[in-house]
Amino acid sequence: MLTLYYAKGSSALAPHILLEEVGAEYAVHEVPIAKGANTEPAYLEINPKARVPALMTPNGVITENPAILTYIAATHQQAHVLPDTPFERAEADALCAYLCATAHVAFAHMQRGARWADSAEAHEAMKAKVASNLRDCADVVEHHHLKGPWAMGDRYTFCDAYLFLMPRWMEKAGVDVSDYPKLAAHHDAMLHRPATLAVMAVHGI
Ligand SMILES: N[C@@H](CCC(=O)N[C@@H](CS)C(=O)NCC(=O)O)C(=O)O
Incomplete structure (x- = not known):
């Protein structure tokens, strides 16, 4: 269990x-x-x-x-949510690593600035960078990681569940996901899956 x-x-x-x-x-x-x-x-x-x-x-x-x-x-x-080949598995792992170590951390600067600095001024400065950092992340995902319609192409794999978080982080930071058509379509497709709902x-x- x-x-x-x-x-x-x-x-x-x-x-x-x-x-x-x-x-x-x-x-x-x-x-x-x-x-x-x-x-x-x-x-x-x-x-x-x-x-x-x-x-x-x-x-x-x-x-x-x-x-x-x-x-x-x-x-x-x-x-069957693992990719079939070692190369595709590495591609899926790369997306998850990027979401975990870069995009999620970029988002965390919005509310968790105390992890990195003590002054209120520094926290505000970090918050001010979140939207532009997430835009950079969305560009990378849109152009280098997301094949479409699913992250790895035609088949849903384990990294799609993680990618679902990205537009949520973007929305909270005031970044318009519709500027990233593949990401927006992915989010919409996720919202049609019974498991997600x-x-x-x-x-x-
Ligand atoms: N690298 C970790 C990050 C986990 C993480 O930061 N989780 C947040 C919620 S989304 C949390 O537990 N925050 C509690 C805190 O910062 O006190 C992972 O991907 O599992």
């Missing part, structure tokens, strides 16, 4: 959608970040980094979206 530790509307949406998409048997455990539940000792036992998502598996806990997503994909082969309902979004 798998248990996903998540916060509503957080990046845990990605593995949550994928669990639903592959028909996994799983439970969820809500960790309300707004109430500081991610920093409570009980949760730090699960993820000492105090972040969501985390996935409890029969072998132990996995953290970090790219790792969680590939674990779900690899343990549900019947769902079921998970959005749980997250109340």
